[in-house]
Amino acid sequence: MWGLSYSRARKAETTIECRECAGKLNAERTCHEVYLRCTKCDKVTDVQDYIHEMDDALESFMENVFCDRV
Numbered sequence: 001m002w003g004l005s006y007s008r009a010r011k012a013e014t015t016i017e018c019r020e021c022a023g024k025l026n027a028e029r030t031c032h033e034v035y036l037r038c039t040k041c042d043k044v045t046d047v048q049d050y051i052h053e054m055d056d057a058l059e060s061f062m063e064n065v066f067c068d069r070v
């Protein structure tokens with residue numbers, strides 16, 4: 001089903017907690033970059049800073065970004 005094309009999502013909710021405020025982080029992306037934005041304090045963090053805390057949501061989000069590479 002095209003309607004559930006997860007690969008086109010530009011944003012994904014993760015279960016990772018912000019180090020600043022313990023809010024939940026959303027994974028977001030620009031054309032070629034992925035970053036994490038806190039849903040609570042709005043702090044933007046590089047994915048690398050949380051790479052060891054990566055959950056399934058972030059992992060599939062990252063995979064989809066890499067699939068977009070030409």
Ligand SMILES: [Zn+2]
Binds near residue numbers: 038039
């Ligand atoms: Zn935060």
